[in-house]
Amino acid sequence: MIMKFILIFILQFICYSQEKNIFPKDAILIKLFGEGYFTEGPAQGPDDCIYFSDLTFTEETEMQAGVIWKYDLKTDQAFVYRSPSSMANGIEFNSHGEMIICEGADFGGRKISITDLNTGKSKILAGLFMKYPFNSPNDLVIDTMGSIYFTDPRYIGYENIEQPVMGVYKIDKDRSVQLIISDIPMPNGITISPGQKKLYVGCNFEGNEENKPLMAIYKCQLDEKANVISKEIFINYLDGSGPDGITIDSEGNIYVAVRHEINPCIKVYNVEGKEIDSFKLPEVPSNLTFGRGLYSNILFITAGGCLYKIKTTAQGFFSI
Template identity: 40%
Template sequence: MKAVRTVAMLALCVLNADVPLNAADAAAVFPDGAKLELLWSDGEFTEGVASSPQGDIYFSDIAGKTPGRILKFDPKTKTTTVHCADSKKSNGLTFDLQGRLIACCGAAGGIQSVCEVLDSGELKPLVSEFEGKRLNAPNDLDIHPRGWIYFSDPRYGGPEPIEIDHLSVYRFDPRTGDVVRVTRDITKPNGVALSPDASTLYVAETDNGFPEVPGAGSGGGKVHMTLNAFPVDRHGNLGERRILKDFGKETGVDGLTVDSEGRIFAAVRAESRFGIGVYDSTGRELAFLKTPEVPTNCGFGRGDDGSTLYITAGKSLYRIPTESRGWFLTGQTVP
């Protein structure tokens, strides 16, 4: 596998002067003088940051005319290698309770499934249908302590027929194979992340107004760009939606993650101000990190690297030190 070495360091602006923020809140997120480091920039459209139990950083590169790939960055050697040369249009990535890499694989030539990525780099589909109909294009995911996989299933492109009448978030139980639709009140879900205590599921609604989806309320140029919170009960069902932030007509959040204190780190793609927005559980903005390229996702490292935030943006992978630590499942399920 061909390795690509780190190439540069870039200065950053942690706060945006146009938005009034509490300096103490911002200082609690990003240390003074922190710099954004460019790690890799040979991609086409990077996505889906995930830190392995061993501390390696995996991310997707979604190519336009090829199947895409999954890459692995080694924080110790600062090298990037190809882990999966044909990722079937993988997007969001995460590691489950057993340490397996799980990927959302989309449309436009992908396999429209949630898959396990084997050590060999091959993909093993786990769920491809809902009620006998093909999934639209699984996009992002997170794992509940009980082992359930919550994943979003929007559609942003691709010639494949749209079989399901809604763009939803689903809960998949790998032990039973059961797939349950858990949202209908947002029109196009994108990034998803659970709070550290798994009592809240955060969902980005990133509806750009097309394509038309029968029954979904998506299409016709109607734009819905919100960051939402749903309470999660002991059975994994979601309660009433709470809108944390409405981005209006500008593009909203793509991927997101949470730190150990429950703060939300979100990849904001707004045309007037794009970067990583940091919010508390009520949606109050605590800090904003401007990025050189429009971001798609973010996630923390592990172990000694647990305070480092990794960011996919444009065709690149970046990182920056923080005053936070990421939150990860311990490998033990709750009763």
């Protein structure tokens, strides 16, 4: 009987160790950059630089026009890549090394653009839906086929809201645009599972006169043609905090930038929605991404006006 209890204890310890080991005990959070106003959308480019946006809310910054910063991982130097930025928010890179940008409202572009890093020239991938501008494209993810999924809420900006919903859209390779989710109150962060069968969408909705607040992450099931066939609340935040940016690792674990004024942190959930690890931050996070190549176990985090990095035991996942 004693041996049985010992065996059970050992098995429980092993399972716990396997589950809660994303952030090593000796993991150190390192600040790489601290000169921004509201940093967002980190993504590693093919040149081993982290590109990230700086949302300079115009009413609060004497009409500053936004910045895309470039942090060189080899030299540890930061440079202004582009300003004005068209109020760039989420950033990703496609299989050709081109930068895909969500451009928001507040005197921004309200569109999805693509930039060739070699020439600096840009094109518009999606600027209108049903002949009207988007609300304020926020974040995006790219699947293995090259389709782009992006969220379109509105948190700030003087422009009229001309879309009837706060939606989630898909841009196919032929540049056709589809509204794939129309009933998540305020879609925000977004990522896709390694198997391409699940789309995760964060909702950060503080409520209004007609609707209650909802802070949650949805799990959306995709069919073979990447159509959403069902969705459910995967994680529900009931304490007033909520998810901002989200990303995923090669095992399908979900990493969430939790916007909580008292306990700002990164939380990690397994495929069943169970919290398996967390890391407290010195300021409220907005987004996060894994690096690529030599940096694939490094989590890069935007928080406040800063860019941070921290080592993990995981490997990031990218569809392309």
